[in-house]
Amino acid sequence: MSQFSTLDNYFTEKREEHLDELKQFLRIPSISSLSEHKEDMQKGANWLAESLTKAGLENVLVDKTKGHPVVYADWLHAEGKPTMLVYGHYDVQPVDPLNLWESEPFEPQVRDNKLYARGASDDKGQVFMHVKAIEALLQTEGTLPVNVKFLIEGEEEVGSPNLEEYLQEHKEKLAADVIVISDTGMQGPDQPAVCYGLRGLCGLQIDVKGAKGDLHSGLYGGGVQNSIHALVSILDSFRDAEGTILIEGFYENVRPLLEEERQAYVALDFDEEELKKEVGVEELFGEKGYSHLERVWTRPTLELNGIFGGFSGEGIKTVLPSEASAKITCRLVPDQEPDEIVAKLKAHIEKNKPTGITVTVTEFDKGKPFITPFDHPAIQAAGRSYEKVYNVPTAYTRGGGSIPIVAAFDEIFEIPVVLMGFGLSSENFHAPNEHFHLENFDQGLRVIGDYFYELAQISKEDLKK
Template identity: 60%
Template sequence: MGEHYEQYLRNNRSRHLEELKQYLSIPSISALSGHKQNMVQAAEWTAEALRRIGIEHVQVMPTGGHPVVYGEWLKAEGKPTALIYGHYDVQPVDPLHLWDTPPFEPVILEDKIYARGASDNKGQIFMHIKALEALLAEDGTLPVNVKLCIEGEEEIGSVHLDEFVEVNKEHLAADVLVISDSVMYAKGKPAICYGLRGLCGMQINVKGPSGDLHSGLYGGAVQNPVHALVQILSSMRNEQGEITIGGFYDQVRYVPEEERERFRSLQFNEEQMSQELQVAELFGERGYSALERTWVRPTLEINGIYGGFQGEGVKTVLPSEAHAKLTCRLVPDQSPNEIIERIQRHIDRHTPPGVSVTTTLFDTGKPFVTPVDHPVIQAAGRAYREAYGVEAVYIRSGGSIPVVATFAAVLNVPVVMMGFGLSDENIHAPNEHFHLENFDKGLLTLCRYWYELAGIRSNDAIRNGDNNCSS
């Protein structure tokens, strides 16, 4: 471990935490129009933080929505170029009354910093900035070239970033994409996430009579849209948890037995999970463990269903319409657009007489996976081991970050997800916080990673590894 940057980080820890508090104090809520000026403020704060440490050509670049902050340092001749991605926007804070401390008045309690964005993602992208600061301050140089792309719309689906990446793909060209916007496997157990599921979703709208009807006068003679919707939804999954949409599993990539064995070696406690969730037992597609069901198998979930009378008591009504929202988590090599088409064909085949059905589509995102044996992934493992003193585990995530697949496909680069959060840090919920143990060790990990990356023999090895990354 390089004592030079380690000592620098210790000496400057108090200042860094005060700067992080400033960053977290900006209510950069991308979903709420009333915070548009705060979004500009957060972008400018991010840009100035990059300029102060010596990052060059820093720009606050406009998009169709909130701006992207870009900067670069490209003086490591012959060394690889890493693109660092993160986001400065945060989730809304509701319900406010459940916060123990004000969400935009950061406070440190029991070696945790509490504020909205502390873990997701201001705290983690701030660590990248401070790691680069330490290396530049101590060495006057960096072991690799870096570019930074820090957006302001991740929490609303990165609605303008796909276009931004396409338009600026030469500007963003790199050999590896590094992201710290994920969690460790457990406290004291760092994890490298090498795969994410994709996403597609829709709203199903079932329309029956022109208006609500008296269920006594018309019940039994007119199709009930709620019954029709329930029938359609019930036809999509069987009692074994298998999705019955025609062709749904056709493109699902085979998971090698050695990868399944790695999952088993993590000794995930399914009983503990069911107890924590307060459910009698877990449920899912037969033949797979809970980790496999959430990491490498696709799903179809009903996220909401509504129609008819919702108030207190009884209203004997036959409703005019009913609606459901559903989303699918997808795995390589499933195409979101193909899955949507298959669901729509299934709906057409299973719509009962007497109603009409339309669908409203939501945003989509492709799945991605980088091979575990890729040099950039293994370099991350060595960096974690140096900083944490334990071996990192290699995991997939059941969640989706659609722009990751966009970066991987458009820029043709492997992706390394080096997260430092913990799953119990109330991300997206009241009392979000970040453990400062991982702030400290995470900074050391990131500093070490750039040296490990610089030591890989060629840019071709970084870009391609033994296998290509895929989405």
């Protein structure tokens, strides 16, 4: 019997047992953002540590941080073979508004072959799959084809404020040849995807101040600067009518899109007409010369997220507002540096601010972009494992969003990062009625199990390329 068939039989035989265990994990309300759930966070970490121990992992540790604990485990007996570091998180988002849930968020239910619970898809279900893949290999083979380390944190949903420091302090213990993360999604139902890049992020708030207080527009209009007009003038200077960003030097470090990547995106046959219907617009928008996927995966952005100031109540109030503010964010691509982009934004604002006002700029969260070349052996090996199970070609994609800690892994360890997720964008993570399609739970277990064997065929030297 082949190794794959052995794993397949094991997962089939243990399916209900595994689902029951996952439900136990999901019943723990490990909400990292709410202080009243501090004990639940500890329970979640302890439960995971017990599960890792049961699976056959060694050196299992619930380790303290300045916030919620991280869980570490390893198995290091595959001499000369690569070491995989599996990262994930056991914390979950809050559940409100509770009245929109069709079942209790921490009482898992299976409906239409979907498992409903907070954390089912993001990220407890996907972390659990890696644990069970290890268990299956050790139970059926008595060994693993590669070395494995686990690092599962409890603060991803609040921005991982303590993880980067932990990575630096334990860099030697966490050393590996490849990092594998299952906290992303597939391209669609029965359309597996390996995500090989994510955009970075920087954000600002612009506060414009004019007169010391709101002024009567009849007495002062036309003679004193209006803060909202001034703010709009600044904001209008950021982009042209086609969406090209006008900040001096904004594009100078943007890594060009490879022709091989462009052809891979064309092969996805993305339906832009269907997207228009989905989001309710008549036309898409963006830089000329780029498809929608290229715009949202490989090009940087500058977007207004909110504008506020002046009178917005019913009727009209004839005033010159004293203050106006806007929040903006930029999505960044390799090789843009968040600090450099913020400095260029500030210089642009100072250069383009109208007379008669003062401007204050407040910086918000920053995260670097990340990319592992899509033809890297570790990425291609993941694609082969997906194809073996799903029997369709794997899509190689970038993500338009940002996961700052991924860039931190990339920068600190300088090893390939493989984002092989099994969720779907329709699964309501961060929203009421979060769920996980169990066909992807079943197939994902087999993909992960096979990936260990695929990775074992790659030399450590080739993984460094």
